[in-house]
Amino acid sequence: MPYIPNSDADRAAMLTEIGFNSVDELFAPIPKDIQVKGPMAIEPGLTELDLREHMAELASWNRPAGTRPCFLGGGTYNHDWPALVDHLQSRTEFLTAYTPYQPECSQGTLQWIYEFQSMIAELAGCEIANASMYDGASAGAEAVLMASNIKRRKKVVVSAGLHPDARHTIQTYLKHVEIEVVEAPLVDGVTDWGDLVDKDCAAVLVQQPNFFGVIEDLDQLTAQAKQADALSICSLYPVSTGLLRSPGKAGVDIVVGDGQSLGVPMGYGGPHFGFFATSQKYVRQLPGRLVGESLDTEGRRAYTLTFATREQHIRREKATSNICTNNALIALRGCIHMAALGPQGIEEVACLSRQNALALSEALTSASDSVQLAFPERAFFNEVAFRATGGDAAVLRFKNALAAAGIAGVISVSQWYADMDGVFTLACTEKTRPQHIERLAQVAAETFQMEVAL
Amino acid sequence: MPYIPNSDADRAAMLTEIGFNSVDELFAPIPKDIQVKGPMAIEPGLTELDLREHMAELASWNRPAGTRPCFLGGGTYNHDWPALVDHLQSRTEFLTAYTPYQPECSQGTLQWIYEFQSMIAELAGCEIANASMYDGASAGAEAVLMASNIKRRKKVVVSAGLHPDARHTIQTYLKHVEIEVVEAPLVDGVTDWGDLVDKDCAAVLVQQPNFFGVIEDLDQLTAQAKQADALSICSLYPVSTGLLRSPGKAGVDIVVGDGQSLGVPMGYGGPHFGFFATSQKYVRQLPGRLVGESLDTEGRRAYTLTFATREQHIRREKATSNICTNNALIALRGCIHMAALGPQGIEEVACLSRQNALALSEALTSASDSVQLAFPERAFFNEVAFRATGGDAAVLRFKNALAAAGIAGVISVSQWYADMDGVFTLACTEKTRPQHIERLAQVAAETFQMEVAL
Amino acid sequence: MNLTPVPLLFEDSRPGRRCTQFAGADRAAASVGLPTSELRDTPPALPEMAEQDLLRHFTRLSQKNYAISTQFYPLGSCTMKYNPQVNEAIAMQPGWAHLHPLQDAGEVQGALKVMHQLQADLAECTGLSAVTLHPAAGAQGELTALMVLRAWLADQDQPDRRTVLIPDSAHGTNPASCTLAGFEVQSLKTGPDGLTDMEDLKSKLGPHIAGLMVTNPNTIGLFEENIAEICRLVHEAGGRVYMDGANFNAIMGVAKPGDFGIDMMHLNLHKTFSTPHGGGGPGAGPICVTEDLRKYLPAPQVVEQADGYALEVPSHSIGRVRGYHGNFMVLLRAYAYIKRLGAEGLRRVAENAVLNANYLRVKLRGHWRVPFDGICMHEFVARPTKEMKAQGVHTLDIAKRLIELNFHPPTVYFPLVVSEAIMAEPTETESKETLDTYVEAMIQIAEEALRGDEALHLAPRNTPVSRVDEARAVKDPKLCFVCG
Amino acid sequence: MNLTPVPLLFEDSRPGRRCTQFAGADRAAASVGLPTSELRDTPPALPEMAEQDLLRHFTRLSQKNYAISTQFYPLGSCTMKYNPQVNEAIAMQPGWAHLHPLQDAGEVQGALKVMHQLQADLAECTGLSAVTLHPAAGAQGELTALMVLRAWLADQDQPDRRTVLIPDSAHGTNPASCTLAGFEVQSLKTGPDGLTDMEDLKSKLGPHIAGLMVTNPNTIGLFEENIAEICRLVHEAGGRVYMDGANFNAIMGVAKPGDFGIDMMHLNLHKTFSTPHGGGGPGAGPICVTEDLRKYLPAPQVVEQADGYALEVPSHSIGRVRGYHGNFMVLLRAYAYIKRLGAEGLRRVAENAVLNANYLRVKLRGHWRVPFDGICMHEFVARPTKEMKAQGVHTLDIAKRLIELNFHPPTVYFPLVVSEAIMAEPTETESKETLDTYVEAMIQIAEEALRGDEALHLAPRNTPVSRVDEARAVKDPKLCFVCG
Numbered sequence A, B: 001m002p003y004i005p006n007s008d009a010d011r012a013a014m015l016t017e018i019g020f021n022s023v024d025e026l027f028a029p030i031p032k033d034i035q036v037k038g039p040m041a042i043e044p045g046l047t048e049l050d051l052r053e054h055m056a057e058l059a060s061w062n063r064p065a066g067t068r069p070c071f072l073g074g075g076t077y078n079h080d081w082p083a084l085v086d087h088l089q090s091r092t093e094f095l096t097a098y099t100p101y102q103p104e105c106s107q108g109t110l111q112w113i114y115e116f117q118s119m120i121a122e123l124a125g126c127e128i129a130n131a132s133m134y135d136g137a138s139a140g141a142e143a144v145l146m147a148s149n150i151k152r153r154k155k156v157v158v159s160a161g162l163h164p165d166a167r168h169t170i171q172t173y174l175k176h177v178e179i180e181v182v183e184a185p186l187v188d189g190v191t192d193w194g195d196l197v198d199k200d201c202a203a204v205l206v207q208q209p210n211f212f213g214v215i216e217d218l219d220q221l222t223a224q225a226k227q228a229d230a231l232s233i234c235s236l237y238p239v240s241t242g243l244l245r246s247p248g249k250a251g252v253d254i255v256v257g258d259g260q261s262l263g264v265p266m267g268y269g270g271p272h273f274g275f276f277a278t279s280q281k282y283v284r285q286l287p288g289r290l291v292g293e294s295l296d297t298e299g300r301r302a303y304t305l306t307f308a309t310r311e312q313h314i315r316r317e318k319a320t321s322n323i324c325t326n327n328a329l330i331a332l333r334g335c336i337h338m339a340a341l342g343p344q345g346i347e348e349v350a351c352l353s354r355q356n357a358l359a360l361s362e363a364l365t366s367a368s369d370s371v372q373l374a375f376p377e378r379a380f381f382n383e384v385a386f387r388a389t390g391g392d393a394a395v396l397r398f399k400n401a402l403a404a405a406g407i408a409g410v411i412s413v414s415q416w417y418a419d420m421d422g423v424f425t426l427a428c429t430e431k432t433r434p435q436h437i438e439r440l441a442q443v444a445a446e447t448f449q450m451e452v453a454l
Numbered sequence C, D: 001m002n003l004t005p006v007p008l009l010f011e012d013s014r015p016g017r018r019c020t021q022f023a024g025a026d027r028a029a030a031s032v033g034l035p036t037s038e039l040r041d042t043p044p045a046l047p048e049m050a051e052q053d054l055l056r057h058f059t060r061l062s063q064k065n066y067a068i069s070t071q072f073y074p075l076g077s078c079t080m081k082y083n084p085q086v087n088e089a090i091a092m093q094p095g096w097a098h099l100h101p102l103q104d105a106g107e108v109q110g111a112l113k114v115m116h117q118l119q120a121d122l123a124e125c126t127g128l129s130a131v132t133l134h135p136a137a138g139a140q141g142e143l144t145a146l147m148v149l150r151a152w153l154a155d156q157d158q159p160d161r162r163t164v165l166i167p168d169s170a171h172g173t174n175p176a177s178c179t180l181a182g183f184e185v186q187s188l189k190t191g192p193d194g195l196t197d198m199e200d201l202k203s204k205l206g207p208h209i210a211g212l213m214v215t216n217p218n219t220i221g222l223f224e225e226n227i228a229e230i231c232r233l234v235h236e237a238g239g240r241v242y243m244d245g246a247n248f249n250a251i252m253g254v255a256k257p258g259d260f261g262i263d264m265m266h267l268n269l270h271k272t273f274s275t276p277h278g279g280g281g282p283g284a285g286p287i288c289v290t291e292d293l294r295k296y297l298p299a300p301q302v303v304e305q306a307d308g309y310a311l312e313v314p315s316h317s318i319g320r321v322r323g324y325h326g327n328f329m330v331l332l333r334a335y336a337y338i339k340r341l342g343a344e345g346l347r348r349v350a351e352n353a354v355l356n357a358n359y360l361r362v363k364l365r366g367h368w369r370v371p372f373d374g375i376c377m378h379e380f381v382a383r384p385t386k387e388m389k390a391q392g393v394h395t396l397d398i399a400k401r402l403i404e405l406n407f408h409p410p411t412v413y414f415p416l417v418v419s420e421a422i423m424a425e426p427t428e429t430e431s432k433e434t435l436d437t438y439v440e441a442m443i444q445i446a447e448e449a450l451r452g453d454e455a456l457h458l459a460p461r462n463t464p465v466s467r468v469d470e471a472r473a474v475k476d477p478k479l480c481f482v483c484g
């Protein structure tokens, strides 16, 4: 039997040694009438070879975006990572150890988590960061929950520029604990706080850059928070810190986000990892695992899980969060990737992503009069929102034409923003090539040309 | 600079510390007039990302045989291996250690080599085996050299059924040490020793199964050797020992071969690994590295390189061979693969390869009257020689038709055997599927049909 | 183990050292048009390391870990089984790894097929027909299910049912999830037999009851023999029953929760279904529910339509609890695992897991106190004897001594209902010989404990660090390098 | 290091345990028509292991090794540099790994392009225009070149030139290859400056001379300053000059052997060009020769034709020395390495290799005896001082103590011309800090040696085994498990 070492003979010997006649006897505690009768309706097992071939067959039904010109963004970007990341993650001492409960035989995991926390804190511009969350969306929800717990208030204001999945996750999470989620609309592509942020408000949340790729004004965010004595939260695209300031440095209280851009395969959306950074003073309200430095009995530096009293396994219903398993193995990728980039590398990635987005916006708006920047007054980072004068129908035609040309791209935003007919986004990374942009512009010229002709 | 850690600042500091002004000064021992003037005419370096994309582009120029129905054999077979092999080989403690000169910090390498030797010896049916040779062809050459050294005779008889590359390698190796290589012809697909083997003869060599897939009679081989007091040598396709007897058990003195079939990617022909097995009594004549068991100063079992006095680094011009670097890392694959197969696994591989070859021979000879078994009286293993009545021209058409159908197959043997117009071989492994065979037979039916119509 | 200290990345950082580089970056060009207020002056102070030094850094760190691949790792409740290498090889293929989550369904039919079949297979395993693969881990599965329960209660016009009963042996995530879902927790007592106390249960049922969360087999490793009755009672009282399926490894193919009255449950794919979760994750915590609850499941579900597989939001969906469509790359591995084992193989998992656990239990019962000493399922709980305690030996000492003897310790001090608990779950992927070595070590330790051997307090002495001062980590917190 | 003994596979084998399985095998069906005399009764007695136990076995074994990825590994003459991970990732791609060697050229244009460009790049690096990628390793490159020399001599009607001069500092493969090629070896003395003794050379030249094998930089780490003169003399005498290019790392991009008179040389791609060769191989030993010798090169060469790249056998080829077309997967990695570095990067390799070696040399010269203490190239040879020897300290002790201090030792007792040699080659892929830790260790050991510290004789004590009884391995040979 695959993955089971003991043979029939071993099993028989073991049963004899412990005084049973059959494995069935061991299931005696399960009342007979609730034991299944026949075998399950699941296909017979495959050999490893057959499995690999079966999976290759299924994989061939997919048309992966990441192996061709890819302009898809929307929170997941086709960034590159060095081979080092795959290799090191595959080391089974990392791959197959669990939560480092026993520090003496887990210093490897504990140290890299400590390093991960440190680098995340650096990008976020905060004092501390935790060992990872599930993803950016749930990290956002945990952040507003934490703010609400700290401030003991039952309202949060969330920018409509936050990724729709993240907004919806916050809504789902907060609904049952009866916290009101108010949405601050976008005006011309940036968040308009209006007078939504008041003294009932526990938190104010913005995404940087926002879902349309537009760079938000973090000073506005912190000002809004300050005037209401609320906490400011930024959901951060971490790669942007290669060029843009770290939110913590702008005074943001909690910085969360999705780490996919830091060396994580797009993987059809997961697992990525969420990150969570804030000030030391909030450490006891923090969700998730935390590693700290300490000493062993002989005075040697040693790392350990710490502030566990926040957590579910100790605090149970009073815990700061219910999270237990997190996304460590993916955070390890982030850890290695950040270290591989270093200061210059992350700057290069940020610059190239932005440079390519500039070239893209130029090329696409020149390609046809029927495509314009959706928010021409706004600065974008690596993702750009365009508006097709032909509306969603034209966007769909464009998307299909791109697909036919082997290009992955075009997120039509009206599925989430009903009033944004014809608006779509495209994203660039360091992997975007001039010829990809050219090709895309060419397809645009052709599609929208036809449009005019129609 | 890629792969160079020190920065300009580091270099400057180091130079200062050791009293030099520039790196150029360190090249003073190289006369100025023989130092190159400008940069070399080699293209500028690529980033890792650019390199990966460049290599992917070049790879796309290839049409790998192993990822589609593959009937190519001729010494390299499209066998399967478990994912375990790739993973374990990638562990850098294996990957980036060199020859285990220092046993105390190389027990990992030394023990697996010892295990490898043991398993190879078991498959070969011999008492001992070495740590690996370059490949099957050069192992064959080393075997006849060893025999000639042992017997102090200057002639060897080699079956014409030995892989042409191996035969040519033997010829090249023996030419300069003035050993005569006599070829025993094939008659109806098997070696006919005639009266070639006489008392001047140091060794008699046959391949099992031979280049045409035909199973040779090892008793004949050993009888020939015995009557001339020569050594018998068998070049073995190791997978065949899942079903066929181990040559050593038939009394063969030296068993060599290529280990590609034991978990090694075809890799356009290399690196594979050669193996070399023989009797304990010949240990001092053995080429290559050898690991033995011993004890450490505290009486613990410990492995070490041994019988080094045979080797070039000690014996220099009197060494048994000039081999230094061998093919260890590939032999490691073989080691893991053999252990993963176990007795039952290797039997399964052997049986399936043979079963598929039977089905293939059946299907192909039924497909068209214009294709027949080349040696209908002979037993084959996993590779089958056919004869197309249309001759090489027909074989070429068949090959091209297969290629068009996405099938890799057909080795036309007349490139090596001038008198074998129209003879070609096809090989099967455990990866051959009934539908591959069906498709091949279909193409054969169509091609040879046309033939008749032409 | 690598005993040599490894400096922090930041300590090994040197100005100008580079690993990953990209060509063509131009800060000035990139900055054109960006608001100067948001531009930073200097790049983030990440460590500066060369490629080979990074490789060494992390390789050396890895050598300071125990892992399934190197040690017996009987961490109870965590099902630390072999993580098949072939699944890693499969997951690396670009056809999976490079899928963007917002690609059209037509471009990801292979992925959707995997999810669709996995939904079906998990439904078959659990006897609960509606499955969502959305939750990121077990805890999130619990939360999701509790939200489903809230939605169902609302539709039943029973919004005031806010109490969820949870046995005191439950995992901490159960009560924590309740709170997050806006429920109140009422604890149920564990009876002297290690099972839910039926009288206590009955006494606590009532019109305020939203439901019950039960772990089965429970965290003591025992099958809740009255589970059908428990479910009946809760249903009668107007509540629904949630099963924490973290321990599903014990009963897979042997009993289906849907058959014995469970309404909702999660599965930990990273436990039962063998997906790697090094360092603490990632997981996947699909939930399986009865058909009537399907409409509440979170977005999205995979459905089969005339033109292929598609993503669909259930009609009364509670919404999303995370981004995109679930931890797909984890789901992929679980799918491959099921494909490799098939129906028979999955049942064999349970059989062997239970056999291995009972083997350990019976072999050790004479040496350790096994408080609930009937047939166990996949794990069992032991603890030091009175005599050992009299020698001042605590479970912590046992754990540390095990480390010294080359074993990863079992889960300790959990479940809370057994003081000084040592909860060992061998899993089916361990051989008799491995179990025997563990038995030997535990017997040796028992003897040492009875002698009050000093070794127990000093252990571990052969690890990169000895026991760590956890109090100090809180008193003088150093949580990251720069702020440290 | 993992100090726990790992049993042999055979010792852990248990009947009926399985890892890799294939479906559909049928012994009876497979045996139909096979000669019963050749059929075996029972399958080979390979070990029977379960998958996860195999993973543990080899993982644990790996933990008993020092390697470049874990240790400084200054094994002189071996150029143990960083083996780039990206090349491993590239080589795993099916577009390379799954090519069959007998596929038509039209199906392998990518592979042939790689080989063609590599031939060109190696020609450019060496200044020798004709390249064969065929040889499997350095030693086979030597042998191949010597056969080329035989063929050339025959064509010159000089078959009786049978003597090859080889400096006494040469690597053992040089003389061994000579024997295999039917040459006789005459040894050349190393002069007091560590270089080939010119007078000795001149005295040995004559009409019997086939050629000279010179290692440059030589194995002492010194550049043969008179190399141009040496070549001139040999040519004048009617011979050809072969250069052992194992040490090419020192001069790549700085000097081209073709420019200073070399006729033939090999390159060790597994050294200079960074391809991994764990446990002792594989290598690749291309040889580069002058244009007039191209026609003798072994089969096959890659040529560019109108319709693409093709394999071609040179007109006067010496034949084959191995199967197929060379160690392609090694060539592939070397190609990727060159592509990554480019002309400038390749020269930087040499610069940094030489800088690192001289840094070590100068830092250690005050503590160790450095017999040839001029500027060295990529490596240098040291040895214990008289005072140390007086304390009974041998180079072996130094090596073992280095192991204990977490370093892989340098090459020891080679070259033979320096007694008790310690030959350290740091390579360019080591940082200043790593070198500094090594210097520190070597200074500490020097002090210990002067004191005659017992530690030196006991070392290593923190490894899985202590010093191994090598004599016993010969006296009581156990070379494989079954026969043991």
Ligand SMILES: Cc1ncc(COP(=O)(O)O)c(C=O)c1O
Pocket (backbone or CB within 6 Å): A323, A324, A325, C077, C078, C137, C138, C139, C140, C171, C173, C174, C215, C219, C244, C246, C247, C268, C283, C284, C285
């Ligand atoms: C019994 C039990 N319930 C729930 C959980 C929580 O699952 P997860 O860690 O996947 O969130 C665990 C895992 O530790 C568990 O053991």
Ligand SMILES: Cc1ncc(COP(=O)(O)O)c(C=O)c1O
Pocket (backbone or CB within 6 Å): B323, B324, B325, D077, D078, D137, D138, D139, D140, D171, D173, D174, D215, D219, D244, D246, D247, D268, D283, D284, D285
């Ligand atoms: C100087 C020298 N020459 C020749 C060789 C032989 O090369 P290979 O081991 O690749 O056969 C070596 C390698 O050890 C060497 O160091």
